[in-house]
Amino acid sequence: xxxxxxxxxxxxxxxxxxxxxxxxxxxxxxxxxxxxxxxxxxxxxxxxxxxxxxxxxxxxxxxxxxxxxxxxxxxxxxxxxxxxxxxxxxxxxxxxxxxxxxxxxxxxxxxxxxxxxxxxxxxxxxxxxxxxxxxxxxxxxxxxxxxxxxxxxxxxxxxxxxxxxxxxxxxxxxxxxxxxxxxxxxxxxxxxxxxxxxxxxxxxxxxxxxxxxxxxxxxxxxxxxxxxxxxxxxxxxxxxxxxxxxxxxxxxxxxxxxxxxxxxxxxxxxxxxxxxxxxxxxxxxxxxxxxxxxxxxxxxxxxxxxxxxxxxxxxxxxxxxxxxxxxxxxxxx
Amino acid sequence: xxxxxxxxxxxxxxxxxxxxxxxxxxxxxxxxxxxxxxxxxxxxxxxxxxxxxxxxxxxxxxxxxxxxxxxxxxxxxxxxxxxxxxxxxxxxxxxxxxxxxxxxxxxxxxxxxxxxxxxxxxxxxxxxxxxxxxxxxxxxxxxxxxxxxxxxxxxxxxxxxxxxxxxxxxxxxxxxxxxxxxxxxxxxxxxxxxxxxxxxxxxxxxxxxxxxxxxxxxxxxxxxxxxxxxxxxxxxxxxxxxxxxxxxxxxxxxxxxxxxxxxxxxxxxxxxxxxxxxxxxxxxxxxxxxxxxxxxxxxxxxxxxxxxxxxxxxxxxxxxxxxxxxxxxxxxx
Numbered sequence: 157x158x159x160x161x162x163x164x165x166x167x168x169x170x171x172x173x174x175x176x177x178x179x180x181x182x183x184x185x186x187x188x189x190x191x192x193x194x195x196x197x198x199x200x201x202x203x204x205x206x207x208x209x210x211x212x213x214x215x216x217x218x219x220x221x222x223x224x225x226x227x228x229x230x231x232x233x234x235x236x237x238x239x240x241x242x243x244x245x246x247x248x249x250x251x252x253x254x255x256x257x258x259x260x261x262x263x264x265x266x267x268x269x270x271x272x273x274x275x276x277x278x279x280x281x282x283x284x285x286x287x288x289x290x291x292x293x294x295x296x297x298x299x300x301x302x303x304x305x306x307x308x309x310x311x312x313x314x315x316x317x318x319x320x321x322x323x324x325x326x327x328x329x330x331x332x333x334x335x336x337x338x339x340x341x342x343x344x345x346x347x348x349x350x351x352x353x354x355x356x357x358x359x360x361x362x363x364x365x366x367x368x369x370x371x372x373x374x375x376x377x378x379x380x381x382x383x384x385x386x387x388x389x390x391x392x393x394x395x396x397x398x399x400x401x402x403x404x405x406x407x408x409x410x411x412x413x414x415x416x417x418x419x420x421x422x423x424x425x426x427x428x429x430x431x432x433x434x435x436x437x438x439x440x441x442x443x444x445x446x447x448x449x450x451x452x453x454x455x456x457x458x459x460x461x462x463x464x465x466x467x468x469x470x471x472x473x474x475x476x477x478x479x480x481x482x483x484x485x486x487x488x489x
Numbered sequence: 490x491x492x493x494x495x496x497x498x499x500x501x502x503x504x505x506x507x508x509x510x511x512x513x514x515x516x517x518x519x520x521x522x523x524x525x526x527x528x529x530x531x532x533x534x535x536x537x538x539x540x541x542x543x544x545x546x547x548x549x550x551x552x553x554x555x556x557x558x559x560x561x562x563x564x565x566x567x568x569x570x571x572x573x574x575x576x577x578x579x580x581x582x583x584x585x586x587x588x589x590x591x592x593x594x595x596x597x598x599x600x601x602x603x604x605x606x607x608x609x610x611x612x613x614x615x616x617x618x619x620x621x622x623x624x625x626x627x628x629x630x631x632x633x634x635x636x637x638x639x640x641x642x643x644x645x646x647x648x649x650x651x652x653x654x655x656x657x658x659x660x661x662x663x664x665x666x667x668x669x670x671x672x673x674x675x676x677x678x679x680x681x682x683x684x685x686x687x688x689x690x691x692x693x694x695x696x697x698x699x700x701x702x703x704x705x706x707x708x709x710x711x712x713x714x715x716x717x718x719x720x721x722x723x724x725x726x727x728x729x730x731x732x733x734x735x736x737x738x739x740x741x742x743x744x745x746x747x748x749x750x751x752x753x754x755x756x757x758x759x760x761x762x763x764x765x766x767x768x769x770x771x772x773x774x775x776x777x778x779x780x781x782x783x784x785x786x787x788x789x790x791x792x793x794x795x796x797x798x799x800x801x802x803x804x805x806x807x808x809x810x811x812x813x814x815x816x817x818x819x820x821x822x
Binding site for chain 2: 266272
């Protein structure tokens with residue numbers, strides 16, 4: 157997978173590269189985990205490449221040749237990484253995958269611009285579907301799905317940033333936010349995979365719904381682990397998201413709980429220290445916020461399996477997509 | 490023109506808008522000059538919309554219906570404005586068209602993300618060519634030209650930012666930079682206009698060359714006015730670009746001049762005050778940097794007219810495109 161992405165994007169870079177823009181492309185390679193901070197080629201820690209894997213598996217599942225989906229898989233991974241470069245600036249995060257972030261190394265102005273280039277290169281990668289014998293109409297459909305996803309990504313990020321300043325966030329706002337930040341791109345990956353694999357339009361639609369639902373279940377699982385995950389497994393302290401007052405689903409549920417909400421709001425006002433953590437966890441238990449989040453998680457997991465069955469029929473249960481979705485939504489870290 | 494863009498992009502926004510992302514779209518409307526800082530609809534100062542005008546005129550010039558090019562014209566203007574939103578952050582500029590910039594009003598994180606959304610919406614606008622009876626193959630060609638331009642824009646911006654830190658910038662680097670920052674998008678506008686107007690591939694290619702050459706001539710004219718423009722006409726002080734030590738073509742020429750270069754480098758080291766300005770202008774005169782820039786400007790202007798003739802034949806001289814190019818490259822402010 158990595159070779160493919162590496163080949164695809166660096167070939168693109170070679171096409172475009174002039175003497176003066178080596179650093180511009182080098183920064184992207186650094187972010188992707190293909191170069192060190194001196195821009196020397198080196199394999200570094202990077203993401204799990206989950207989204208392109210979903211794309212290739214969706215293509216294969218509907219009977220297509222996964223090789224045909226490679227340009228789309230690369231486009232999706234590059235788009236995801238563009239959004240990480242900008243998110244890191246917007247959130248002020250100084251490390252990712254235990255490495256210094258791009259903006260922290262080269263400054264905000266060059267980092268914004270490097271992210272912009274990755275955005276454009278994602279479209280360039282997608283356009284290479286033209287070399288795979290996919291019809292122009294199908295490619296335009298893929299571009300439309302991809303473009304809509306880009307817009308939804310920015311909406312999700314906007315909501316996420318605004319949540320930090322707002323005290324009136326409702327669970328509905330939360331779902332709008334994670335739909336944009338997590339579900340949309342996973343749904344895009346499976347939909348375009350199915351499209352390029354010549355699935356029927358009903359299959360493509362169901363496959364998009366599958367990806368989106370996996371994304372929602374994945375994110376809610378993340379929220380549960382962020383509060384109740386085993387520190388030995390997650391590598392993060394107990395109640396990490398509570399200490400950061402992250403507006404994740406369990407906390408939002410408790411804050412909007414008629415009886416518990418006002419108590420919790422008072423407790424959280426003006427920050428929270430580790431010795432207040434047990435009291436917050438008590439309130440979350442009283443509000444049954446963990447159970448509510450788990451219910452939601454199971455709901456979206458079930459929706460994902462239902463959509464996968466709509467798309468693949470009786471093969472769904474045995475498919476690699478089902479196994480991957482299952483492992484992601486049952487994970488402990 | 491403005492109504493068209495307004496309709497196109499705000500309709501898009503209406504499609505996508507949810508309760509929680511009103512501000513996200515409002516910031517874009519503010520930047521475009523369609524809303525005030527309270528996000529109330531109001532017509533505010535904005536750009537000249539030159540790029541979309543070139544696009545529509547190119548479509549008409551090859552015999553097409555300019556209405557068919559509207560989605561492309563809107564896409565090009567939105568892309569241009571995305572780049573302005575990010576450039577303002579990268580350059581730390583606090584005003585544009587006498588209005589406070591987006592990042593200065595809403596902070597860098599939301600502004601980066603708002604720019605990203607405009608980038609995506611530009612592709613969404615372009616995709617609407619599908620509603621104008623343009624063939625899928627032609628639309629894919631237009632998307633490819635557009636995507637390549639996006640990449641070149643980021644290269645130009647990268648070089649421009651790096652120039653500020655470098656003391657070894659050559660005129661060749663300068664041309665690479667203005668090709669990306671100015672020429673590429675104007676060439677994209679005329680090329681896609683001709684493509685959508687069903688021009689032949691030779692016409693499209695020549696029309697792209699025309700737009701690029703106009704862009705280069707335009708930028709060099711800008712450089713000349715930045716140093717020798719009449720302050721009463723430009724509204725900027727004499728020698729403005731010299732005081733800012735902007736690495737424009739005349740200054741780069743003098744800095745790379747065998748005899749004058751070392752003297753100028755010494756003079757500029759550690760900043761320059763207004764009373765040193767006459768000495769700098771003297772050195773620029775000795776190096777004949779203004780004449781060299783004018784020669785370059787005329788060269789690209791002639792190349793533009795030659796390309797226009799290749800595209801339109803004997804009608805070129807009388808065309809609205811020729812008149813517009815002429816007014817832009819002969820301007821005094």
